[in-house]
Amino acid sequence: MSCADRNGDSSGIAGPGPLPLVLDVNGTQHQIMVEPRTTLAEALRGPLGLTGTKIACNHGACSTCTVWLDGTPVAACSVLAVEVEGQRITTIEGLAQPGSLHPVQEAFIAHDAVQCGFCTPGLVLSCAALLARNPHPDRSDIESAISGHLCRCGTYPHVIEAMLDLSTRQDPDHG
Amino acid sequence: MDEDPPQRRKFPAGLAHLGLGEVEREVPSSEPPPLGPNASLQHIGRSPERWDARAKVTGAARYTVDVSLPGMLHAAVLRSPWPHACLRAIDLSRAAAAPGVRAVLELAEPLIPGEAPLLRYVGQPVAAVAAETPELAQAALQQIEVRYEPLPFTVDFGHARQPDAPAVYRTTELDKVPSATLPASASVYPLAGNVLGPERRGSRGDAAAGFAQAEVTVEATYHTPVQTHCCMEPHAVVASWHADGLDVWMSTQFTAGVRAQFARQFGLPLARVRVRADAIGGGFGSKSRMGVYGSAAAALSRLAGAPVRLVHQRDEEQMDAGNRPSSEQRLRIAARRDGTLTAISLHSYGSAGIAFGAGVGNVAAAMYDCPGLEAVHHDVFTHTGPACAMRGPGNTQGAFALEQSIDELAAKLDLDPLVLRDRIDPSQVRREERRIGAARIGWTRRHAPGAGTGTVRRGIGMAQSLWPANVQTNAACEVRLWRDGTVEVLSSVQDIGTGVGTVLAQVVAEELGLTPQDIHIRIGDTEYPSGPPSYGSRTTASITPPARTAAWRVRETLLRSVAAAWKVDPQSLVLGGRSVQLRGDAQRRLAWNEATAMLRTDRISATAGRADDYAGFRIRSGDAAIALNDLGGVQFAEVEVDTESGVIRVLRVVAVHDCGRPIHPAQIESQVQGGVLMGISFALMEERIMDPHTGWMLNPNLIDYKFAGPRDTPAIEVVLLEYYQGQSASDAYGISEPANIATAAAIANAVYNATGVRFRALPMTPAAVLETLGAAARRT
Numbered sequence: 011m012s013c014a015d016r017n018g019d020s021s022g023i024a025g026p027g028p029l030p031l032v033l034d035v036n037g038t039q040h041q042i043m044v045e046p047r048t049t050l051a052e053a054l055r056g057p058l059g060l061t062g063t064k065i066a067c068n069h070g071a072c073s074t075c076t077v078w079l080d081g082t083p084v085a086a087c088s089v090l091a092v093e094v095e096g097q098r099i100t101t102i103e104g105l106a107q108p109g110s111l112h113p114v115q116e117a118f119i120a121h122d123a124v125q126c127g128f129c130t131p132g133l134v135l136s137c138a139a140l141l142a143r144n145p146h147p148d149r150s151d152i153e154s155a156i157s158g159h160l161c162r163c164g165t166y167p168h169v170i171e172a173m174l175d176l177s178t179r180q181d182p183d184h185g
Numbered sequence: 186m187d188e189d190p191p192q193r194r195k196f197p198a199g200l201a202h203l204g205l206g207e208v209e210r211e212v213p214s215s216e217p218p219p220l221g222p223n224a225s226l227q228h229i230g231r232s233p234e235r236w237d238a239r240a241k242v243t244g245a246a247r248y249t250v251d252v253s254l255p256g257m258l259h260a261a262v263l264r265s266p267w268p269h270a271c272l273r274a275i276d277l278s279r280a281a282a283a284p285g286v287r288a289v290l291e292l293a294e295p296l297i298p299g300e301a302p303l304l305r306y307v308g309q310p311v312a313a314v315a316a317e318t319p320e321l322a323q324a325a326l327q328q329i330e331v332r333y334e335p336l337p338f339t340v341d342f343g344h345a346r347q348p349d350a351p352a353v354y355r356t357t358e359l360d361k362v363p364s365a366t367l368p369a370s371a372s373v374y375p376l377a378g379n380v381l382g383p384e385r386r387g388s389r390g391d392a393a394a395g396f397a398q399a400e401v402t403v404e405a406t407y408h409t410p411v412q413t414h415c416c417m418e419p420h421a422v423v424a425s426w427h428a429d430g431l432d433v434w435m436s437t438q439f440t441a442g443v444r445a446q447f448a449r450q451f452g453l454p455l456a457r458v459r460v461r462a463d464a465i466g467g468g469f470g471s472k473s474r475m476g477v478y479g480s481a482a483a484a485l486s487r488l489a490g491a492p493v494r495l496v497h498q499r500d501e502e503q504m505d506a507g508n509r510p511s512s513e514q515r516l517r518i519a520a521r522r523d524g525t526l527t528a529i530s531l532h533s534y535g536s537a538g539i540a541f542g543a544g545v546g547n548v549a550a551a552m553y554d555c556p557g558l559e560a561v562h563h564d565v566f567t568h569t570g571p572a573c574a575m576r577g578p579g580n581t582q583g584a585f586a587l588e589q590s591i592d593e594l595a596a597k598l599d600l601d602p603l604v605l606r607d608r609i610d611p612s613q614v615r616r617e618e619r620r621i622g623a624a625r626i627g628w629t630r631r632h633a634p635g636a637g638t639g640t641v642r643r644g645i646g647m648a649q650s651l652w653p654a655n656v657q658t659n660a661a662c663e664v665r666l667w668r669d670g671t672v673e674v675l676s677s678v679q680d681i682g683t684g685v686g687t688v689l690a691q692v693v694a695e696e697l698g699l700t701p702q703d704i705h706i707r708i709g710d711t712e713y714p715s716g717p718p719s720y721g722s723r724t725t726a727s728i729t730p731p732a733r734t735a736a737w738r739v740r741e742t743l744l745r746s747v748a749a750a751w752k753v754d755p756q757s758l759v760l761g762g763r764s765v766q767l768r769g770d771a772q773r774r775l776a777w778n779e780a781t782a783m784l785r786t787d788r789i790s791a792t793a794g795r796a797d798d799y800a801g802f803r804i805r806s807g808d809a810a811i812a813l814n815d816l817g818g819v820q821f822a823e824v825e826v827d828t829e830s831g832v833i834r835v836l837r838v839v840a841v842h843d844c845g846r847p848i849h850p851a852q853i854e855s856q857v858q859g860g861v862l863m864g865i866s867f868a869l870m871e872e873r874i875m876d877p878h879t880g881w882m883l884n885p886n887l888i889d890y891k892f893a894g895p896r897d898t899p900a901i902e903v904v905l906l907e908y909y910q911g912q913s914a915s916d917a918y919g920i921s922e923p924a925n926i927a928t929a930a931a932i933a934n935a936v937y938n939a940t941g942v943r944f945r946a947l948p949m950t951p952a953a954v955l956e957t958l959g960a961a962a963r964r965t
Contacts, residue, residue, distance in 0.1 A: 074417060102243060115239075157894060163859045
């Protein structure tokens, strides 16, 4: 397998072997080697060891693998790692300072909005992104923000309840 | 302790909201004293933070898919592209020599030794490879050379029953047919073509006489489709052979059970197989066994001398990770004018694919008083993936037919469906659930069936649930107390999302006068005492009594230590609020860790097993038993049917349930909401679609296979009864399955109420709704 350098290879085509990449994840620059076909979800879970990002369907149908790209939720299974160099990537591990919780995480705990938990990191990130752009979402805003998420355990009612609770607080502090 | 004479003890009994009485039971003296009702307790009956919620919301929880071991290899599975084929030849040598490949394994085996293996469904495992990366493993699959001889097949439930349909099995193979549910052999039934049976289960009385006496009869045929489990974490295993045996990490509902299966498969003693599952991303019945994927990972690991990870892709998950069998139920119910049932006849067919066990449960036999019952079931083999248990197996399909038939009978008798049920349902608990639910949903608003006009029509319906209160008697729990005051609760029981860890902490904290946060929870590891499976709604019922018993024994040992030091009678000591005190003497008081510091050794421990229910079990079979009283549950649904688009919207569900003593109301509410949502999906969306021309599943993904999302979620109001029976140290039973069983029928009855038209087949998709409404309009 050749290890084509994006700058050095005369054909100008990267891959198919691994190539170096710098990803800005949770505020830190990480240099990794991944094949061009590697999805962001795979790069996060593999070389970066950030297994809080889960892969459930791997075809963009369930939003389980949601991360933020420059603050916007995306399905990390449907983005290639090579596409996002230079963008700010936030994963569930980087949502709050180590040892502390984001208000959405606290609300999920308080309202038992967690069952098996596999889809939870993605739901938390979509909910936190909603709060960042709209501190007082109503039920419809919340349903819309999480409408792409699938949860087989059926945590939606408690997720919505948790978010409505946050929304109605006088002075929402959402990090 | 086992030889001590039994004692007569008084337990709280009855429904708490109606006022509790007492029941006296004869109890072994090795059991802890009766537990008061929840109102008298500190932690049980409240809703502390879920034990693993913090780990789950931060992404720190470790699932099997997250396990990474040094030198770990990645497996990929070659699967049959044919629904029915003879495997004429297979050559793994090129794959074995492919880059990065460390082991190859043939997986297709003949049922009858010496014959060429037959492949019986698309997606059936043929061979597996383990390689250094997932990509190299996938690439190596292309190097496996297989010569298939395609054979005629049938994937259609109707077609498979025709005499000329290609047969899935020969009679001589029946003892090898996998069972979808409990271990059983298909060979006890006759086989004609693909039709296995009849199985006559639960027949009683003289049904023919009952029909002869009938003043009113309802009769109809109901269909339910194949549903897939769709666990968000796919089936996953990491197997690692070492000098002493086998280590397995597995996303499983039953660590102890799969440990036994691995041990048997590989000829190892139980003590040399360790199965672990930290976090588990759902199961719903599909993750109860070792499976071909499990044994393949272990075999590859042994061959390669390295750990092997095998994780299903989503399409593998949809095609080969189990499913709920289809059903066709011809149900006939006879009654007198006053509603008294005289006979029920249920003729059912169902397909569990290449497996058997597609029966429709025992709701028709057990829900209502009826002297005559005739229940005849046939399984139908098809060339599709094997079914397995799925949330309320059998009863969920059965309730869809039964509860609509009872609704129809009520209409025919001109009786309110609740009034009819009050006459024929012997369960006093469900009677109360009906009363509460009716008030909550506003049953009096319900109009006559089909009385609504306009494009969008509203309706209210209800249906009932019934599920055996299962108990695993092979269920044990250890409680350890350390000299520094640390408390651990240990069991191999696993938390698949139900929150059993929290429940264990509550029970132990209650007994020791601590808080749930004080208790260290060590579960999901077969190095600990064998816990129950997380299926059959039996986990809480099976593990909380031994947890409390073990905690009580540790407590007694601790109190004896303090009493010896103080030279007082242990009976005179009071434990609670993190302290030990001499009764009536506030000066003689020790903080918790001062008391534990008096232990003679660093750590004391007690292990308890699940005692029998105090009044006995109704049925016992091997490691499992069924309690005297079934679990109930009544659900009410309000729906809106758009008669132009065919879209059914569920607006509201009121779910009234019982599970003995509720230990953690918030987690129980989560379970019930989940069951209701799965029921809404089953009612309106879910269906495995098979291509009759190729035998492939056409929707093996989460785009075309639909289940309920946030936008499909109605208001779900959960009402929990507190029901005491004095049956165990915790008196708690399960909830997961009853929460799912009634939902689809309640929705169908609401749709009938809205439109005046019966929907006897699932799923009620917009297309099906338009077709059914159109057909009904043409008839009138």
